[in-house]
Amino acid sequence: MKFELKGKDLQSKARAGVITTDHGVIETPIFMPVGTVASVKGVHQRELKNDINADVILGNTYHLYLRPQTRILEQAGGLHKFMNWDRNILTDSGGYQVYSLSANRKIKEEGVKFKSHIDGSYHTFTPENVMEIQRTIGADIIMAFDECTPYPCDYNYAKRSMHMTHRWLDRCVNHLEKLPFKYGYEQSFFPIVQGSTYKDLRLQSAEYIANAGAVGNAIGGLSVGEPAEEMYAMTEVVCSVLPEDKPRYLMGVGTPINILENIALGIDMFDCVMPTRNARNGMLFTAHGSINIKNKKWEDDFSALDEMDMTYVDTEYSKAYLRHLFSVNERLAMQIATIHNLGFYLWLVREARKHILAGDFRAWKEMMVKQMDKRL
Numbered sequence: 223m224k225f226e227l228k229g230k231d232l233q234s235k236a237r238a239g240v241i242t243t244d245h246g247v248i249e250t251p252i253f254m255p256v257g258t259v260a261s262v263k264g265v266h267q268r269e270l271k272n273d274i275n276a277d278v279i280l281g282n283t284y285h286l287y288l289r290p291q292t293r294i295l296e297q298a299g300g301l302h303k304f305m306n307w308d309r310n311i312l313t314d315s316g317g318y319q320v321y322s323l324s325a326n327r328k329i330k331e332e333g334v335k336f337k338s339h340i341d342g343s344y345h346t347f348t349p350e351n352v353m354e355i356q357r358t359i360g361a362d363i364i365m366a367f368d369e370c371t372p373y374p375c376d377y378n379y380a381k382r383s384m385h386m387t388h389r390w391l392d393r394c395v396n397h398l399e400k401l402p403f404k405y406g407y408e409q410s411f412f413p414i415v416q417g418s419t420y421k422d423l424r425l426q427s428a429e430y431i432a433n434a435g436a437v438g439n440a441i442g443g444l445s446v447g448e449p450a451e452e453m454y455a456m457t458e459v460v461c462s463v464l465p466e467d468k469p470r471y472l473m474g475v476g477t478p479i480n481i482l483e484n485i486a487l488g489i490d491m492f493d494c495v496m497p498t499r500n501a502r503n504g505m506l507f508t509a510h511g512s513i514n515i516k517n518k519k520w521e522d523d524f525s526a527l528d529e530m531d532m533t534y535v536d537t538e539y540s541k542a543y544l545r546h547l548f549s550v551n552e553r554l555a556m557q558i559a560t561i562h563n564l565g566f567y568l569w570l571v572r573e574a575r576k577h578i579l580a581g582d583f584r585a586w587k588e589m590m591v592k593q594m595d596k597r598l
């Protein structure tokens with residue numbers, strides 16, 4: 223994997239770069255649509271490519287390990303072939319889902335024993351087997367196995383957990399050395415900074431992660447219920463330590479405003495279920511604020527879904543039509559809303575990139591944050 227910085231904003235820490243992997247180019251800042259179970263819910267791969275223009279999507283080790291299971295992905299020749307997606311894939315390690323989804327999980331030094339949310343069966347994730355599973359899934363970027371602490375989190379728990387995440391990182395790195403690439407292309411490994419909302423822990427963790435010398439670095443344990451200001455404070459501290467010449471990925475973030483604020487602090491990569499999950503509930507993000515398309519006020523509004531026309535659904539369908547589809551529970555409603563929201567998120571990060579390169583990112587960001595902070 224190669225990362226080249228193409229430009230830096232002078233009034234903030236924002237950067238524009240290019241990541242190159244064996245599955246192509248990712249222009250940063252980037253947003254990665256979440257495709258948990260080998261599908262971005264309701265969206266065809268050809269729409270992700272041709273309409274939404276996603277360079278990279280995210281998959282989840284926890285889900286893919288449970289279904290379809292690694293042996294099926296191995297038989298298929300990896301996740302890219304299985305789902306017919308020839309651009310980039312990043313897989314999260316399960317170090318988040320195992321805490322949020324499974325019942326009866328027990329975290330020990332060795333790893334995490336958990337009960338499947340599908341059939342109640344018991345499984346164990348360790349740093350070692352999670353590296354093996356991710357090798358078999360075959361994503362271009364794979365993540366360290368970590369513990370994502372909840373919010374709020376007691377200082378001593380956060381500290382102990384952070385040290386365990388660091389020891390797990392060493393185990394991931396040692397084990398990966400023994401595991402060759404499976405499908406003929408390179409897989410890059412990103413470690414994850416933890417430390418909850420404590421500046422001293424975040425600094426310590428960022429130093430540990432930076433010292434691992436990986437090709438890219440991630441920040442976890444944020445957007446778990448803390449106020450946005452605390453998230454930004456942690457991002458700022460961590461970005462002051464993580465190397466400039468490697469991509470920085472902020473996991474699980476966030477709203478369009480969170481994304482712009484974190485780009486300003488030096489983040490290059492984002493993922494979040496928000497555009498897809500909220501779309502399925504009828505919430506649309508736009509450059510002028512968010513819309514609940516189920517509201518009666520849209521009943522006879524025959525104007526374009528979004529006159530800014532970021533994807534074809536924006537001008538091919540009206541607000542009144544989409545509201546109708548939601549009210550009669552048509553699944554096309556969710557598909558249209560999802561394409562719109564992903565199209566908007568990808569537009570937003572591409573636009574951010576243009577403004578970083580043009581040198582007016584900060585002013586544009588301030589204007590956009592004001593504009594998007596509305597409910598229409």
Ligand code: GUN
Nearest residue numbers: 317318370442443473474
């Ligand atoms: N996704 C969002 N936050 C986290 C985190 O802290 N760890 C991992 N592995 N994934 C995440």
